[in-house]
Amino acid sequence: MVNCAKCNGQAALKRPKNGDALCRSCFFDAFEREIHATIVGNDLFVRGDSVAIGASGGKDSTVLAHVLNLLNERHDYGVKLVLLSIDEGITGYRDDSLEAVKRNKLEYGLPLEILTYKELYGWTMDEIVAKIGLKNNCTFCGVFRRQALDRGAWKLGVNKVATGHNADDIAETVLMNVLRGDIARLQRCTQIVTGQEGMLPRCKPLKYTYEKEIVMYAHFKKLDYFSTECIYSPNAYRGH
């Protein structure tokens, strides 16, 4: 038996982040404390903020919604949280993942707003892919989503957006920008708060959280999320 490095009980995992052997409860504690430290250390929220959590139904945004809701109560941030989902119109993917978001809305007691590409742009991603095929479709979708999240946030009257981007996502983005030689983006992409002119600030509370630990946390906490990859992303540069 391996002992928990914190409480000496039975360890349940070895943390990918630092190799510590921890029991479940000490892992939850460390995981949540680190996200709290990121929020406080970077002044991500101030009392009275209204924050839309970009909720895709995937593991990252589900863990983000769960942890923000918990920390907001535990540490009395005084922040109003709302779930904001964008339905890109991808049959067999987003329709299923949005069902997970709807269940989370009930579980966490948070309001949920869903905006669709169809109503915003007149096209679903299914229709776009039928027209342009599986080349550059992720680029379209990414640009649309960024704007859709912003429009949804204005509609909800919030002053900030939080997304579930994690440390692995950011490392991938750094690598992609190096390979593309995109110096401007390389500098921007590691910032914890972004927001181009005229857009609401966006923050990434999971910036220092490892993807593997997010999966472990979601698994041990039995969080309700949808784990399939987008059916239209096999050619995406990120995956490559």
Ligand SMILES: Nc1ncnc2c1ncn2[C@@H]1O[C@H](COP(=O)(O)OP(=O)(O)OP(=O)(O)O)[C@@H](O)[C@H]1O
């Ligand atoms: N359809 C969407 N609606 C709302 N927010 C989204 C949507 N897609 C992505 N996001 C936001 O952007 C973040 C990063 O997007 P990414 O494509 O990595 O998400 P994912 O793999 O679909 O799901 P997740 O990141 O939740 O595991 C998400 O964590 C979420 O906050």
